[in-house]
Each structure stands twice: as structure tokens, then as C-alpha cells.
Amino acid sequence: MDQTSIWLHNFNVDRTLHRLATYVQPSTAAALLKFLVEEENRLGTGPEEVQNSTRRVREGRERIAKISNVIDGMVEHGLMDQEQLSRALSVVTNMREAQRLVEQCHEARSIPQPLSKENIGYDTKPSDQEIA
Numbered sequence: 001m002d003q004t005s006i007w008l009h010n011f012n013v014d015r016t017l018h019r020l021a022t023y024v025q026p027s028t029a030a031a032l033l034k035f036l037v038e039e040e041n042r043l044g045t046g047p048e049e050v051q052n053s054t055r056r057v058r059e060g061r062e063r064i065a066k067i068s069n070v071i072d073g074m075v076e077h078g079l080m081d082q083e084q085l086s087r088a089l090s091v092v093t094n095m096r097e098a099q100r101l102v103e104q105c106h107e108a109r110s111i112p113q114p115l116s117k118e119n120i121g122y123d124t125k126p127s128d129q130e131i132a
Helices: 003-020 026-042 047-076 082-110
Strands: none
Touching: 003 026, 003 047, 003 082, 026 082, 047 082
């Protein structure tokens, strides 16, 4: 894959993660998560890709912690009604699912083996045989 393609795929992954950090309809979130996996699967396992996935794991954890703290503070001070809380929790749920996928991809990318739909997928978890 050439440098332009790598840059484009990295840009798409980052943009998708940012989009999942806002409120989107459940069907849109599912499509974005599927797209996230497809884009991650297109990236290689070289040092630059491992570095980018390490950054995404770190930033994702920080993003989830920050938004969770903001939500907790707003609830504590009565600044959110039930609908706003529901939407906020939906965002956090999407962010956590995206984080799970990013961490799976990072783990697979950090182990010297090619990424495949068999070991990274939205609807599947690795089997015991794949882990061993």
C-alpha cells in the first residue's frame, strides 16, 4: 500500500472514531463500526501502523474517561434531562464499542501476523483456538 493510501485509511479511521463520539442513530453507528473494522483491516502491521493504533488506543481511553466525567458532573448537578442522558449514554456505548474494536485491531497488529476478517471482526470475538 502506498503512503497516500495509508494516510487516507488512517484519516478515515480517525474521522470515524470522532463521528462515533457524537450522537448518531443506532443504524448509523452500526454502519460506522463496520466501516471502522474494514478500514483497520486494510492497514498493515508495520511500525507506523502499530504506532498509529497505539495512539488511537490511548486517545480513545482518554476520550471515554473525559466524556464519562462530563456526563457524571452534569447528572450530579441536574443539568441533564432523561432524553439528554439517554443520548449521552448512547454516545458512550458507541465509543466503548469502537474502543473495543480499536484495541482488538491494535492487539492483532502488535502480534506479527497479517490482519484478517477471521481474527478481527465486528460481530465475532476470537475463539480460544485463535488466542492460543
